[in-house]
Amino acid sequence: MALPRPLRRTNSITFVLAGLLTIGFLIFIFSPSPNASGLSTAKRKLTNAASHPLSPPTAPFVKQDTSLEAVNKPPPVVHYHLNNVTTTADPIGNQETVLILTPLARFYQEYWNNLLALSYPHHLIALGFIIPKTKEGNAATISLQAAIASTQTGPEAKRFASIIIMRQDFDPPLQSQDEAERHKKENQKARRAAMSRARNSLLFTTIGPSTSWVLWLDADIIETPPTLIQDLASHDKPVIVPNCLQRFTNDQGKADTRPYDYNSWQDSQQAQDMAANMAPDDIILEGYNDMATYRTLMAMTADKSDNRDINAVIALDGVGGTALLVKAEVHRDGAMFPPFAFYHLMETEGFAKMARRLGWGCWGLPNYFVYHYNE
Amino acid sequence: MNRHNAYINGHKGFSSRESGNLSISPHRFRPQSQPALRRRRQLLVRLGIAATCSFLLIFLIFPSFRTPFMTALSLGLLAPAVEGPELPLETVRYYDLSNSDGTARGWEREERVLMCAPLRDAETHLPMFFGHLHNFTYPHHLIDLAFLVSDSKDNTLNLLNELLTELQNDPDPKQPYGEISVIEKDFGQKVNQDVESRHGFAAQASRRKLMAQARNWLLSAALRPTHSWVYWRDVDVETAPFTILEDLMRHNKDVIVPNVWRPLPDWLGGEQPYDLNSWQESETALALADTLDEDAVIVEGYAEYATWRPHLAYLRDPYGDPDMEMEIDGVGGVSILAKANVFRAGVHFPAFSFEKHAETEGFGKMAKRMGFSVVGLPHYTVWHLYEPSVDDIRHMEEMEQERRNRENEEKERAERMKKIKEEFNDPGSEWEKDKNVIDGISQQEEQIRKEHDAAMADKEAKDQEPGDKSSKESTETGSKDTKDTKEPADAKSGDSKASKDAKDTKDTKSAEAEDAEDTKESSNAKDTKEVKKDEKVSKDAKDAKEDTTPKSSKDGKDTKDAKEVKDDTVSKNTKSTKENKEDVDTKDAKDTKKTADGKEGKDKKDVKDKVA
Incomplete structure (x- = not known):
């Protein structure tokens, strides 16, 4: 009975005041925010977005009306000017898009956090994942999707332009849990062939017409400088790879680092002689005692001192795939990860060889570190 | 409830007055509560009207408020402006590649096909090509088209755009195709384009490598995880069965090519094998390959490399079984149907010398190397446009020369005849x-x-x-x-x-x-x-x-x-x-x-x- 009483006393003045208040509230609510960055990013995203779901996966698309008319509307004719896709030493200045590709077997939150910490504008980054269809893969997919959901609904500046999750169409080669079995040379070959196929599947279905750079980043790379992309791109090399280390606690109980990725190397005469006497399908593997290659491994040449020159560049003959920045045109020319013995090399090492056959050089940064997860 | 009882048991209703009062008590309260409710509702309505009025006022006075309001309304909540309004964008895509494996009856499983056509100065062929597009029997909405226009000096791009727009806006709902990508990329003319150098043996390798590069760019830009098949088609195919996609698909091979011939003017023999790049490997060619240096490319059709390979083109029997298959090692690029997982696995058109081959032949070799089946159909024929190649032009020039000579002779003969007639008839008259x-x-x-x-x-x-x-x-x-x-x-x-x-x-x-x-x-x-x-x-x-x-x-x-x-x-x-x-x-x-x-x-x- 208390409520109706004041209402009964309402007069026109109340309504006028109410109206004014409403207007005031609305003005407050809809007035453009002082920085206006959110809105402009949104606008830019809208203009970059494809108008139809059938579009390159590196860009988002505008959600379709579910009405029948809209569904039946044929996709538009889209022109892509690949002449305007640049890969320069100043990728942010030229608004170059980066595609970060990750073959994922196990999801580490540290990996995702490191990804989010990258200072490269996230609206220029598209992510691509390929996950095997195994029990472990399913678990990884679920955690990945949870991480994506929180990121893509979070602050606008942290959202990535587009994220592609892909499930492999072939089974990974059966791996015995036995350590010795897994590291047998023959198994190693099948493992690397499957890995190559996964990488190629991911690469060729996602690269699209607008990607400038492709950054291969393994799922177990958990620590990189936040400026990783800019730093690698600033060298303006077709293929460039930083040095991959692993943090561990040494015998004295102190934090230390050790080399991890042995696939970045400069070739040796011994290795070439070895290759010359091999059957066409045999491959040279690094890190086996009965196969001493005497190659110069980049991981071993790292200068760990604090005042090291992080911009030191060396030419490489083989590259590792833990973190690898490639100009998109190298891949577009056809450089892929051979799932067969290509000059007795496979996967990323074979890729380096193929890139060089196509006229692109490979380079390494021995003193620029990224860190691998330590189990 | 009480009143009902009272009516049914009459005496009870009239006997006690107090009970009667109690029974009608809801009647007394109802008129009181109704105006209160009404007033409240009225107030809400008025508030609503005021709100809409103010909205309209805002819209009238500040048009800039309209867009944020609309986005806010579409989401159903007033998102704080600092975070920026939500966009109707989908940024996450999930694909299961095992859903896009090609099968023999793709049209029933709604498998998507990517159709790639590299173009260069192809203005004259485009109308013919679009004629073919109109006629394909494979469901059009399942075919995505991708064109690469490179280094074109004629009107290819504008004409292509015009024809594609027309195709997509076709009133017949079965005509429009799926995703359409026109990729513009110039590779620059690394090869001198004059006739001699273009078809000279020495220029072949670099020319093939350039074409391979174009194909790879096109594929990498257009291949999507949803594609089950990739169909490479040259625009200068003159005649091909409308059902070619289904016909080739039915074989369920990883890479399959038809035989490619071309019709010829009668004076050249009526018809001729066209695509000599589909062949089976021979011992001679393998032995030859071993003798060549790393960057050499074996090209068919030149005397320098006598390979003695069985060519698909020469095995054609016009009355043969069109479903007959033949294992091949090199493929020609006029009309290739391949499963998308071949390309996903990394097979591409080598723009370098891969096992002494480049482009489509190298593609066939690489597919074989990765264990895919590569098959040709010797008796299933696609007819390439008769477009005189440089060899043909040279040949035609010879023919033209001969024709001219013949004409001259005829003229001469006619004059001689005239002269003879004059000599004998004119005096007669x-x-x-x-x-x-x-x-x-x-x-x-x-x-x-x-x-x-x-x-x-x-x-x-x-x-x-x-x-x-x-x-x-x-x-x-x-x-x-x-x-x-x-x-x-x-x-x-x-x-x-x-x-x-x-x-x-x-x-x-x-x-x-x-x-x-x-x-x-x-x-x-x-x-x-x-x-x-x-x-x-x-x-x-x-x-x-x-x-x-x-x-x-x-x-x-x-x-x-x-x-x-x-x-x-x-x-x-x-x-x-x-x-x-x-x-x-x-x-x-x-x-x-x-x-x-x-x-x-x-x-x-x-x-x-x-x-x-």
Whole structure:
């Protein structure tokens, strides 16, 4: 009975005041925010977005009306000017898009956090994942999707332009849990062939017409400088790879680092002689005692001192795939990860060889570190 | 409830008044509560009206508020402006690649096909290509089209855009295709484009590598995780079955190509194998490959690399089973259907020397290397447009040259024929005329012979003179013509003979003139000789022609035919000359009249006698 009483006393003045208040509230609510960055990013995203779901996966698309008319509307004719896709030493200045590709077997939150910490504008980054269809893969997919959901609904500046999750169409080669079995040379070959196929599947279905750079980043790379992309791109090399280390606690109980990725190397005469006497399908593997290659491994040449020159560049003959920045045109020319013995090399090492056959050089940064997860 | 009971049990309702009061108590409260509710509702309505009014006011005064309001409304909540409004964008895509494996009956499983067509200066072929697009029986909405327009100097891009827009806006809902990508990328002309260097053996390798690069760029830009098949199609395919996608798909092979032939003009044999890049590997070629250096590319169709490979194209039987398969190692690029997982696995068109091959042949080799099946259909044929390649142009130039030569010869022959006709027929008609004139004269003469003997003789002389001049002129022009024809005739061997012929004809003419002064009997004999001479002349001409056209058997036939025709005409001429012998006599007689004026009277008598 208390409520109706004041209402009964309402007069026109109340309504006028109410109206004014409403207007005031609305003005407050809809007035453009002082920085206006959110809105402009949104606008830019809208203009970059494809108008139809059938579009390159590196860009988002505008959600379709579910009405029948809209569904039946044929996709538009889209022109892509690949002449305007640049890969320069100043990728942010030229608004170059980066595609970060990750073959994922196990999801580490540290990996995702490191990804989010990258200072490269996230609206220029598209992510691509390929996950095997195994029990472990399913678990990884679920955690990945949870991480994506929180990121893509979070602050606008942290959202990535587009994220592609892909499930492999072939089974990974059966791996015995036995350590010795897994590291047998023959198994190693099948493992690397499957890995190559996964990488190629991911690469060729996602690269699209607008990607400038492709950054291969393994799922177990958990620590990189936040400026990783800019730093690698600033060298303006077709293929460039930083040095991959692993943090561990040494015998004295102190934090230390050790080399991890042995696939970045400069070739040796011994290795070439070895290759010359091999059957066409045999491959040279690094890190086996009965196969001493005497190659110069980049991981071993790292200068760990604090005042090291992080911009030191060396030419490489083989590259590792833990973190690898490639100009998109190298891949577009056809450089892929051979799932067969290509000059007795496979996967990323074979890729380096193929890139060089196509006229692109490979380079390494021995003193620029990224860190691998330590189990 | 109480009231109902009261009505049913009447006495109870009236007996106690208090119970009755209690029972009607809800009736007393209802009118009180109703206006309160109404007032509240009214208030809400008024508030709503005020709100909408204020919104409208805002919209009227500040149009800039309209867009944020609309986005806010579409999301159903007023998102704080600091975070930026939500966009209707989908940024996450999930694909299971095992859903896009190709199967034999893709159209039933709604498998998507990517159709790739690299274009360069292809304006002229586009309308034909779109004709094919309209006719494909595979569901159009499942086919994504991707074009690469590179280094085009003609109107390819605009025309392509126009045709594609038209296709997508087709009123027939079955016509529009799926995703359409037009990729513009110039690779620059690394290879000199002039005819010799383009088809020279040395330029082949770099040319093929450039084309491979274009194909790879196109594929990498257009391949999506949803694609089950990739179909490579050249725009200059002239004839292909509308069901080609289904036909090739049914074989369920990883890489499959039809046989590619091309129709030819009849003078080139009607049809010809076109695509020699589909072949089976041979021991010879493998041995050859081992001898070559790392960057060498084996190209089919050049004598430098004799590979002795079985080519798909040469195994075609027009009546063979179109479903017959053949294992091949190199593939041609005119029409390739491949499962998308072949490309996903990394097989591409090597823009470098891969096992001594590049582009589509290297593609076949690489697919084989990765364990995919590569198959050709020898009896299932797609017809490539007959577009003269440089070899063909060279060949056609030869043909054109031959044709021109033949034309020249025909012209020459025609002139010769004309000349021959002039030599034999024209005098004949003149003689005819003369005869008539003489007839008239003789009739007149009969009438007034005796009275105007001398006068008649003058008249005759006047009539004769212009006719004679004209006949002389005609022979002169004839000989001149033969001189003229000598110059354009290309064949050198023919030249001298022709000039000899011309001399001969001159000789015969001079002989004729001499003959004219001789008596009738001797001139008859000489005339027959002249005819023989002419026959010889024509034979010489024939020989000359044979010398100039030794290249093709057809030409030989033509000249034979021509000879026959000529022989006929010559023989006709000889006949006509025989028929005209008597006329010749009269002519001779006239000539003698001219030369010997004094004997006119006698001669005319003779003439008269003969005519009679």
